[in-house]
Amino acid sequence: MISFTSLLRQRPALLACAAALAASAPASVAWAQGAEPVMSAIDETMMAAFEADRADILAMAGDYKVRFDMQESTAWVEGYEPLDRKISGGHESVRIIEDTGTKIVLQHLLVVETPDGENFIVKHWRQDWEYQPEAMLVYSDTGEWSNEAISEEDRKGKWSQTVYQVDDSPRYAGIGEWKEEAGVRRWASNWTWRPQARRDAIRETPYDRYVGINRHSQMPGGWIHFQDNTKMGMVDGELKPIVQEYVLNTYTKFDDYDTAAADDYWKSTADYWEVVRAEWDKLLSNKGKIAVTEYGPTGTVISGELLEMGTKIHKGEMETAAAIIRAKELIGSDTLRLAAAKPIEEKASN
Template sequence: MRAILIAAALLTAAAPTVQALDAAAAQTAQASAPASAFERDRQSILAQAGQYRVHFDMRENVSFRADYDPLEEKLSGGSEIVRIVYDKGDRISLQHILVMEHEGQVMVIKHWRHDWVYQPQTVLTYAGPNQWTLTPVPADQRAGAWSQTVWQTDDSPRYGGVGHWTYDNGLSAWTSNATWRPLARRDAVRNPVYDRYLGTNRHILTPDGWVHIQDNMKMSGKAGGEPVAIVQEDVINTYDRSTSYSPQAGDDYWTKTQGFWSAVRDAWDAAIATHDGIQLQEIGETGSVTGTPLMDLAQQIADGEATEAEAVAKARVLITEATTPR
């Protein structure tokens, strides 16, 4: 329930060791030229960790149907920390955690996660409603490339793509190939005429942090056959470094729950490996059918109402039942 409340607020409006890792990553990214292109890319990815004020700017621009009028621009924002889950050299994982104040109380929600893999053999891609598949990456496309796989609040899949970091014109930027994506909550809860996006993703470092730019073609495949374009949307999410709020509540939550979430990631990975992809029911409010129960289990650990072992056992059952083909 807390997750739904904070998601609605966004639509309308740890530990010192973890902080030290993020600070070190940011300093490394600003250091002199790295020894290799691979290391330069790594530094660019790690530079996205830190403490931020985030501004969300979403606007539908061009309609491709006579009977569809683009939505009004939607602006919102929040406070978000990005922590390094792991850095294994050619595999890096970054976790976003919202830290927001509401009516005098600090509210924390585990937000999205993005995993980066150097020269990936496969990438998990969205294949249409309730379906994700492991897609091979041809050798000529993976040379020097990084995949980015984005996961929802409960670590269930969202989308994946492959692209290269470039350093032209003074910009450190990663650009994905065009990727299919499920509807974001802001659209899914409205039951719109479109049911998926075809999007291109860019991550660009800025002097104060970084920006996440999405070029989304909102598509409809409801009639069967090839999806048709409805409207184009730009999403610009700007992450500006900030010390104007305390990240402590978010880091405390992550310290208490990161063992649970590690086991949850392993359970999702096992399901994906077993089925060469995954079938999972999408839910507008929470992203997936597992969204609320998994988030609730983590909160029970954080509140001292359940042990990690108890919560992990329940989570594994939930994921197995949700991903078993019927």
């Protein structure tokens, strides 16, 4: 595991993190004007927690057999009948595509065997982890996302997790602290808004968004992702809870499938997807709001074409440069900046 001190030597950008950690050090710590933080003075407990957090996040990378277990449970409105339990699964490879120390990006890739015996790669969801973030992406309304400031007190010692859809457009984010309780170490988010998942968006439902909590935890031989979702919909002109849902995604270490297919796909398309991510980031860089047209079967109205171009690049049927030009056109045409650039003011601590 990369040590905190080693990271600081290798990445100057981490000095800001060190300064934040040092804020909790004893008052007797001496700082030389213009000098780097004195590492030995930083609270060792926070250093150890930071390294343990990183280890848990990085341990999610690997090759897995995945089980998706979804169950609507409690109806919150009279007359609604919860859906039957649904269980599915597959093979998923999770790769670390960025690690700056205080930011870790994990890309999920589904490996699907077709009836003719070939492997088809589905670029799946992406999760970005950031330590003590100054702002966090929030789902503010149907198809709308904005950056919300996080006060220094509310972000201290915490990690945000931002989840992106298959085309790297935003989905939801939350912030929380890794803690050990009853012998289990887990990360739990705050309550956070998110759009419907594909399983609901492809059919008629009385709800159109969720508010939920995410939990991540290591387990022997893998890790779990648990969601506690309240599905919300309009009732008599008001947004109200319709039904509760529990989702348990279990990632069990397993490599008896064509894991090389996932790596080959990513090697051939990484440059393309890097530009796609950058285009989305550019739209959010002014810390205003953006709107993305949602589309049930694929997430957004442009995700189908963006994913198809990735497949064509991988198969040698399209040049990366041409796909990048088209991707920029698609992202630009499907987004609308709703607010002028404004400096974000930190929210007051609760």
